[in-house]
Amino acid sequence: MARLLVVDDEKGIRDAIAQVFEYEGHKVATAEDGRAAIEAASKVRPDVIFLDVKMPGMDGLDVLARLREEDPTALVVMISGHGTIDTAVEATRKGAYDFLEKPLDTDRLLVTLRRALELKGLTRTVADLKSQVESRHEIVGNSFSIRQVVDRIEKVAPTEARVLVTGENGTGKELVARAIHRLSPRAQGPFTEVNCAAIPSELIESVLFGHIKGSFTGAIADRAGKFEQADGGTLFLDEVGDMSLDAQAKVLRALEEGVITRVGGSKAIEVDVRVVAATNKDLARAIASGAFREDLFYRLNVVPIHVPPLRERREDVPMLVQHFAELMAKRDGVPHRPFEAPAIERLSDLPWPGNVRELRNTVERLMILSSGDRVRVGDVDALASGKAQGHGATPSILSAETFGEFKDRAERAYIAQKLRENAWNVAETARRIDMPRSNLYKKIEKYGLTRDA
Numbered sequence: 001m002a003r004l005l006v007v008d009d010e011k012g013i014r015d016a017i018a019q020v021f022e023y024e025g026h027k028v029a030t031a032e033d034g035r036a037a038i039e040a041a042s043k044v045r046p047d048v049i050f051l052d053v054k055m056p057g058m059d060g061l062d063v064l065a066r067l068r069e070e071d072p073t074a075l076v077v078m079i080s081g082h083g084t085i086d087t088a089v090e091a092t093r094k095g096a097y098d099f100l101e102k103p104l105d106t107d108r109l110l111v112t113l114r115r116a117l118e119l120k121g122l123t124r125t126v127a128d129l130k131s132q133v134e135s136r137h138e139i140v141g142n143s144f145s146i147r148q149v150v151d152r153i154e155k156v157a158p159t160e161a162r163v164l165v166t167g168e169n170g171t172g173k174e175l176v177a178r179a180i181h182r183l184s185p186r187a188q189g190p191f192t193e194v195n196c197a198a199i200p201s202e203l204i205e206s207v208l209f210g211h212i213k214g215s216f217t218g219a220i221a222d223r224a225g226k227f228e229q230a231d232g233g234t235l236f237l238d239e240v241g242d243m244s245l246d247a248q249a250k251v252l253r254a255l256e257e258g259v260i261t262r263v264g265g266s267k268a269i270e271v272d273v274r275v276v277a278a279t280n281k282d283l284a285r286a287i288a289s290g291a292f293r294e295d296l297f298y299r300l301n302v303v304p305i306h307v308p309p310l311r312e313r314r315e316d317v318p319m320l321v322q323h324f325a326e327l328m329a330k331r332d333g334v335p336h337r338p339f340e341a342p343a344i345e346r347l348s349d350l351p352w353p354g355n356v357r358e359l360r361n362t363v364e365r366l367m368i369l370s371s372g373d374r375v376r377v378g379d380v381d382a383l384a385s386g387k388a389q390g391h392g393a394t395p396s397i398l399s400a401e402t403f404g405e406f407k408d409r410a411e412r413a414y415i416a417q418k419l420r421e422n423a424w425n426v427a428e429t430a431r432r433i434d435m436p437r438s439n440l441y442k443k444i445e446k447y448g449l450t451r452d453a
Contacts, residue, residue: 002117004028005046007037007063008079009055013102017050020106021113034058038066041074048097048116050109053080053087061090068095072318072344075116075142079104095315097142119147139175140323141316145308149176156303157183162255164240164300165278167307170357173278174238176305180276181234189233194226196247197239204247206263209254215264227260230273240300241281241292252296275300310352310359317348320356324363334367342377342448350384376450381416412447415440419449 004026008014011032018028029044031037033055041049049067053060060078067074078091081102088099097119098112119142139150156163157180165173174193181191199207206216210225226235237243243251254260255275259268277300286292310317321339329336339347343366352358362383370379415433422429426444430437443449 002026002047002113003044004113005031005037005040005044005049007031007034007040007050007055007060008052009033010052013052013104017104017109020109024110024113026113034060034063034066037063038070041067042070047075048113049074049076050100051076051078053078053091061087061094064091064094064096069341072341073322075119077112077116092144119150138323139172139179140320141313142319143313143316145313146316149305149307152303152305153179153183156180156305158185160274162274162300162302163276163305164297164303165276165305165307167278167280168309168355169280170355171307171309172356173280173307174236176307177234177236177238177276177278181236181274184234184274186233186274190230191234191236192226192230193236193238195238197242201244201247204244205250208247209250209260209262211263212265215262219264222262225260225262227254227271227273228269231271233273235273235275237275237277237300239279239281240277241279241283241286245291245293248293248296252293252299255296255299310355314348317359318344320359321347321363324360325367328364328367332364334364337367337370337373337375339366339375340377343375343380346377346380346384377448378416378450381413408447411443412449415443415447416449419444 004021006014006017006021006028007030008017009032014030014032018030021028029040029046031040035058037049037051040046051060051063051067055063060080064076064078067076072095074095075097076095077098077100078088078096079100079102080087091099097116100108100112139146139153141147153176163177163180165176167173177193178191181187194207196204206219206223206225208225208227210223210228211219212222213219237251250260254271254273258272259270261268283292283297283301287294287297321344325336325339328334347359347362354361365383366375366379369383370376372379415429418429418433419426422432426440427437430440433440435443
């Protein structure tokens with residue numbers, strides 16, 4: 001049973017939607033305007049909110065912004081009787097999960113609710129990618145691009161089709177592979193992973209196909225390879241683009257015939273394995289240069305799934321930050337420190353060349369190193385500055401897309417540094433930088449600067 005909130009100024013529509021959801025066994029609260037909705041949301045803590053766009057007084061889009069400000073993970077479905085593309089785009093930009101037009105269709109309402117709850121982690125249907133046992137392997141986010149990834153996983157997982165997952169390092173390609181396995185008929189079988197880039201080329205065949213005793217120096221006993229270990233389950237070939245051509249030929253045979261032969265052996269061994277491969281390389285270019293077999297590419301690339309980089313789904317950063325913070329506090333014993341809204345906003349603006357993996361590491365560092373009871377924007381800036389100086393990374397100032405944005409970031413960094421140099425004595429700082437004290441206070445407020453704890 002989920003907790004739902006329905007907000008609409010028309011009582012008939014409000015009651016009709018509530019009746020549909022209550023019939024499905026959910027607990028439903030209602031509100032007739034924006035202010036009542038914000039108050040109800042703080043009391044009920046609903047799992048999903050259905051919010052009308054056009055209401056007297058506080059507009060639905062303004063309510064959406066307030067709700068997302070209070071809870072960045074809030075799932076809000078906007079409802080409009082005058083739906084336009086511009087309104088839908090604006091609602092999505094402000095964090096809406098979905099957008100429905102009146103008159104409302106019961107089936108569409110229930111499908112939207114089901115998908116929202118699957119994302120929320122309250123149901124365990126085929127699209128449920130969250131698991132208490134495998135919490136570290138969750139796919140988190142409600143952006144359009146990540147929802148497309150989840151939708152494709154949902155469609156391909158129940159089949160036996162091979163999948164090729166592409167994306168930059170740190171985007172979560174392994175999470176996609178594990179989700180496919182977990183939602184497949186092979187879920188009770190083994191999930192076996194091979195990092196092809198981490199294994200020397202002379203050993204990759206032995207690792208994949210096994211070997212018999214005496215087949216090479218150091219082979220002191222018969223050993224089953226990863227294909228045999230994955231029998232009845234899923235074999236994940238990570239960084240498949242780094243595999244040697246000889247190993248590629250044997251993998252191709254295994255996929256075509258369902259048999260492998262151990263190194264040094266002659267006996268054909270039947271294996272029942274579903275292969276999911278992943279790479280951060282451009283395989284089309286590798287094929288053109290002769291580094292990757294074209295026939296193997298077509299065998300692996302039955303269903304392609306591209307995982308977008310974090311910079312293309314920045315709206316997922318608040319949810320990811322909260323997820324990682326809760327996970328580390330619960331599982332790793334790291335003291336829990338809530339992230340203030342300006343800190344999350346600053347994290348959302350960073351370039352993240354290392355993608356989700358880099359964000360996770362950053363959240364962990366902030367929770368460990370921040371000295372206050374909360375993680376503030378100053379903590380983020382200090383860490384980002386240290387990373388830029390210590391590792392040669394491009395500072396966030398230089399990642400600004402416009403000159404105006406660059407000036408704001410530069411001014412903010414300058415004022416923050418001068419305040420620190422003067423122990424946050426505003427009067428002394430204003431005197432040293434030759435700025436009226438009233439102007440400095442305005443700058444501090446504008447940039448959300450807070451004294452380092």
